Amino acid sequence: MPPRIQAPKGTRDILPSETALWAAVEGTARSVFGRYGFREIRTPIFEDTELFTRGVGESSDIVGKEMYSFVDKGERHLTLRPENTASVVRAFVEHGMHRLPPPVKLFYIGPQFRFERPQKGRYRQFHQIGAELLGGKGAESDAEVLLMLVAFFRELGFRDLKVLVNTVGDGPSRAAYRETLLRFLEPHREELSEESVRRLATNPLRVLDSKSPQEQELLAAAPRLADSLSEKSRTHFAAVCSALEQFEVPYEIAPRLVRGLDYYTNTVFEIVSEGLGSQNAVCGGGAYEGLVEELGGPPTYGVGFAIGEDRLLEVLPADSPARRAGLSLSVGPVVVAAAEKLPVKEGGLSPIFALVERLRRLGIPAVEAAGKQEKVYERAVSMQAPAIVYAGERGLEDGTYNVRILATGERLQLDELELAKRLQPFFSFTGAFPEAAPARPSPASAVLGDED
Ligand code: AMP
Numbered sequence: 001m002p003p004r005i006q007a008p009k010g011t012r013d014i015l016p017s018e019t020a021l022w023a024a025v026e027g028t029a030r031s032v033f034g035r036y037g038f039r040e041i042r043t044p045i046f047e048d049t050e051l052f053t054r055g056v057g058e059s060s061d062i063v064g065k066e067m068y069s070f071v072d073k074g075e076r077h078l079t080l081r082p083e084n085t086a087s088v089v090r091a092f093v094e095h096g097m098h099r100l101p102p103p104v105k106l107f108y109i110g111p112q113f114r115f116e117r118p119q120k121g122r123y124r125q126f127h128q129i130g131a132e133l134l135g136g137k138g139a140e141s142d143a144e145v146l147l148m149l150v151a152f153f154r155e156l157g158f159r160d161l162k163v164l165v166n167t168v169g170d171g172p173s174r175a176a177y178r179e180t181l182l183r184f185l186e187p188h189r190e191e192l193s194e195e196s197v198r199r200l201a202t203n204p205l206r207v208l209d210s211k212s213p214q215e216q217e218l219l220a221a222a223p224r225l226a227d228s229l230s231e232k233s234r235t236h237f238a239a240v241c242s243a244l245e246q247f248e249v250p251y252e253i254a255p256r257l258v259r260g261l262d263y264y265t266n267t268v269f270e271i272v273s274e275g276l277g278s279q280n281a282v283c284g285g286g287a288y289e290g291l292v293e294e295l296g297g298p299p300t301y302g303v304g305f306a307i308g309e310d311r312l313l314e315v316l317p318a319d320s321p322a323r324r325a326g327l328s329l330s331v332g333p334v335v336v337a338a339a340e341k342l343p344v345k346e347g348g349l350s351p352i353f354a355l356v357e358r359l360r361r362l363g364i365p366a367v368e369a370a371g372k373q374e375k376v377y378e379r380a381v382s383m384q385a386p387a388i389v390y391a392g393e394r395g396l397e398d399g400t401y402n403v404r405i406l407a408t409g410e411r412l413q414l415d416e417l418e419l420a421k422r423l424q425p426f427f428s429f430t431g432a433f434p435e436a437a438p439a440r441p442s443p444a445s446a447v448l449g450d451e452d
Pocket of ligand 1: 122178281310
């Protein structure tokens with residue numbers, strides 16, 4: 001036997017038992033983001049490599065070490081997208097969206113690719129749900145995006161996530177701080193890791209990102225970015241914080257939070273969950289004032305975020321409404337079985353095959369199951385079927401069937417239209433969740449239980 005082929009390192013299959021929950025979480029994003037006026041955009045999975053070197057920045061880890069880049073058969077230099085903001089901004093410029101009445105609000109959901117060392121919560125193909133608000137009004141746009149994020153997490157049933165915010169200042173503030181920080185760090189060059197020394201040359205602010213306890217100790221005495229802020233940046237940050245307070249968003253100022261991408265200006269933020277260990281950020285984002293121009297558009301204020309969907313699912317609360325919705329989405333098809341041995345029509349299709357197809361045309365998901373009654377029942381339960389339809393020879397002639405509703409145990413005799421009407425509610429999940437998180441239902445009762 002030839003050796004088996006496995007999914008590439010750092011990638012994984014998301015199986016049918018999980019996809020319904022993914023879809024429910026994505027459904028929540030669509031519904032909350034829609035409430036804030038965001039519309040979906042889907043950009044290519046690969047782009048010209050230059051988009052990321054220019055957009056994300058040469059000094060970032062992403063561009064420096066993590067990109068899946070290749071040359072195609074037409075000698076083009078391409079890269080699997082490691083993040084989605086640069087692509088969204090490229091599309092914004094390419095399609096002249098800067099000429100639309102501002103702001104333009106876009107969201108995306110999809111896979112991203114980074115060559116990182118795989119570990120819990122870190123994959124080489126992972127998924128992000130993100131949004132970008134382009135052409136907005138500074139602090140007010142930052143606040144709107146943060147409020148939308150909080151609404152999303154609340155709707156998913158999260159109660160104790162931490163919102164960390166900081167400001168990295170505008171261009172002039174950062175230039176001033178860069179000098180101050182360099183003056184402080186230069187005499188300590190010897191004590192710094194190779195990585196940090198490299199960052200000294202490329203982007204000294206990123207040294208603050210260091211995870212090494214030794215460097216953190218040294219950095220405790222470093223001058224603070226807050227002291228180099230221009231009046232404008234200070235006012236901007238104060239306005240964002242005050243909006244968060246006004247809408248009762250619990251947040252913490254994290255003075256060391258600088259984020260790994262080069263394009264951020266002023267507000268940066270992260271949402272962290274204790275449940276995730278060292279890879280604890282479920283969401284990162286911030287404002288960017290130069291990116292649209294950098295990619296060939298007019299000066300445009302931008303702010304956005306990316307949520308790591310894989311991590312989000314790992315810490316999704318047990319009583320999240322999305323789980324309930326996920327269960328409704330994963331309701332299996334109605335199982336149709338022969339009530340007795342049916343005569344085989346010579347050369348024709350079995351009468352069950354035809355009945356199943358008629359049900360589908362009435363909008364009812366249905367499959368045929370053969371075998372003994374116990375086997376049919378087991379199959380129906382394992383598929384999370386809401387009902388079993390038994391078709392006997394007489395019933396097939398006069399068009400009525402014995403139906404067992406698994407949720408309630410009811411046994412009914414129905415014709416095809418009655419059947420469709422009775423079963424429809426099991427399949428009409430609308431995507432809207434109740435505001436308050438209901439208690440987590442047990443899987444069996446949620447699927448087979450009441451019909452609402
Ligand atoms: P970033 O684009 O680096 O700001 O990341 C935004 C979010 O994406 C992070 O907070 C993570 O939740 C998620 N993320 C980033 N890299 C990975 C990865 N390699 N595997 C899984 N999730 C990731």
